Amino acid sequence: MASASPTRDLNPNSMESGSASQGLASDSIRVYNTLTRQKEPLQTVEPGRVGMYLCGPTVYAEAHIGHMVGPVIFDTIKRYLVYSGFEVNWVVNITDVDDKLIASAKKRGIPMPQLATEMTMDYLANLQALGVTQIDHMPRATDNMDEIIAFISELIELGFAYENEGDVFFDVSRDADYGQLSNRSADSQLGEGGGAAAKKRSAGDFALWKSAKAGEPSWNSPWGNGRPGWHIECSAMSRRLLGKTFDIHGGGLDLIFPHHENELAQSRCCHGQPMVRYWMHNGLMRAGAAGKVGGKSDREQATPAESSEASDVGKISRSKGAGGLAKLIEEQTGDRIRFFLLRSHYRSTIVFGPEGLEEAGQALSAFYRLIQRFERLSGEDFYARGESELSYAKTRRDGDAALSRANHGLLAEMARLRKSFIEKMDDDFNTGAAVSELFEISRSINRFIDQESLEDSKSRTSESLSVLRSSMSVLRELGAILGLFLKEPKSSGGDGNASTVDGLMSLLIDLRAKARANKDFATSDAIRDGLAGLKITLQDLKEGTTWEQS
Ligand SMILES: [Zn+2]
Numbered sequence: 001m002a003s004a005s006p007t008r009d010l011n012p013n014s015m016e017s018g019s020a021s022q023g024l025a026s027d028s029i030r031v032y033n034t035l036t037r038q039k040e041p042l043q044t045v046e047p048g049r050v051g052m053y054l055c056g057p058t059v060y061a062e063a064h065i066g067h068m069v070g071p072v073i074f075d076t077i078k079r080y081l082v083y084s085g086f087e088v089n090w091v092v093n094i095t096d097v098d099d100k101l102i103a104s105a106k107k108r109g110i111p112m113p114q115l116a117t118e119m120t121m122d123y124l125a126n127l128q129a130l131g132v133t134q135i136d137h138m139p140r141a142t143d144n145m146d147e148i149i150a151f152i153s154e155l156i157e158l159g160f161a162y163e164n165e166g167d168v169f170f171d172v173s174r175d176a177d178y179g180q181l182s183n184r185s186a187d188s189q190l191g192e193g194g195g196a197a198a199k200k201r202s203a204g205d206f207a208l209w210k211s212a213k214a215g216e217p218s219w220n221s222p223w224g225n226g227r228p229g230w231h232i233e234c235s236a237m238s239r240r241l242l243g244k245t246f247d248i249h250g251g252g253l254d255l256i257f258p259h260h261e262n263e264l265a266q267s268r269c270c271h272g273q274p275m276v277r278y279w280m281h282n283g284l285m286r287a288g289a290a291g292k293v294g295g296k297s298d299r300e301q302a303t304p305a306e307s308s309e310a311s312d313v314g315k316i317s318r319s320k321g322a323g324g325l326a327k328l329i330e331e332q333t334g335d336r337i338r339f340f341l342l343r344s345h346y347r348s349t350i351v352f353g354p355e356g357l358e359e360a361g362q363a364l365s366a367f368y369r370l371i372q373r374f375e376r377l378s379g380e381d382f383y384a385r386g387e388s389e390l391s392y393a394k395t396r397r398d399g400d401a402a403l404s405r406a407n408h409g410l411l412a413e414m415a416r417l418r419k420s421f422i423e424k425m426d427d428d429f430n431t432g433a434a435v436s437e438l439f440e441i442s443r444s445i446n447r448f449i450d451q452e453s454l455e456d457s458k459s460r461t462s463e464s465l466s467v468l469r470s471s472m473s474v475l476r477e478l479g480a481i482l483g484l485f486l487k488e489p490k491s492s493g494g495d496g497n498a499s500t501v502d503g504l505m506s507l508l509i510d511l512r513a514k515a516r517a518n519k520d521f522a523t524s525d526a527i528r529d530g531l532a533g534l535k536i537t538l539q540d541l542k543e544g545t546t547w548e549q550s
Pocket of ligand 1 (some may be wrong): 054055056234259263
């Protein structure tokens, strides 16, 4: 694996993954590979190590929620791989030179690098808010010009690329395997149009280097002043940081063609070996509220089949103004958005809308109430260990041992649910199914607290508290894999008293549950009616009771 040069790349965090060869679980993890269209066992280039690349943003405008899908998913995948014993090196690139950047900077009357820096900072702040903390390197295209130019020179030398009046193109006709990833032929690729089209040998050829136009930022090269095409950036930067063949390449489904097809062609032709073992693609996001984004009739989105076909209608994009991510995070909290994104399978389309977020928020608050309940009963701080706990390379195996020694019914249940969670994650990182195991865990622990009457200090024994503590540590361990429950939640739009209010509400809800369990309906009704008088409504869901103030 090529060694990284950390001084050149943004390093949004300095978290080291622990040394990792123990407890390796590569034989049980299966990954859906877009290239072969099937799930395959994860077999890495180097045992115990994973090199992972995700195509990052073109930083010409503020990020929107759709841009966060990939980072949240691959952040979770990295957490799970580390948990499974791998040492993971995760690279997310920043495209900071591009037609759109040039146009947008010009429009705002500021230099392109200033725009790129502003938008990169916006992107990083959003990642932070959504708990995406696992990226190791964020190389910028403009910091990697030497590698990009060297890569293009190698392709020309090998006969896979040609220069024409200062532009360089990849010659698709020289690559017999072109089109494998996207399952289409070179002929179906559209030409880039404009002046460059006339310089190509055939319409399917794509630009590696674009000659400078007056007033545009440019770099010196063997072909004169110019700038790189988008695809070549990723081939050059992934080679520098991850090597010629690396393990996982991720991105949204919309990048399969032409971007990933072209990356793959460049790297494979240059090196005579595969670029990537597993191509992973996440589903795209679609706006859920009918007519809200596209303005077409409600009928068009009435059934799932129709709406997926008409997905362009609701596809979240900058041009359709889904923006205001910072505001959305402030209103909804990063935790809630992250939880919302992880509730479905990463390959499916995510339907984004207020209902989904509301549902995610209610489900999440049931977990937070359990955590508050635990803290109240045990006097412990659930979050005290923080994210440093995540150098947990051995946890996957150690946890099994600890729980299998226990002979308490609840702990046996925890061991079963934990195993099931791991099976779901092993199966192509099915976070949606794994989340349902977390719900089961939460329900079982709440039931235990009720059955043992732990709310009553006289019924608490050191043994029952110890069982409670071990069960909660399973919730903490599995939650951390999804990047959840790592720190005390921020109440959305709350003030300084919000956590006290949450604590009091949690106490009242638990007292009501206890009264109902004892068939003391007079008390439970008095609590509900009293709260109604304060305009607070209780709602009993299968995940637990939630509350809302009108
Ligand atoms: Zn890329």
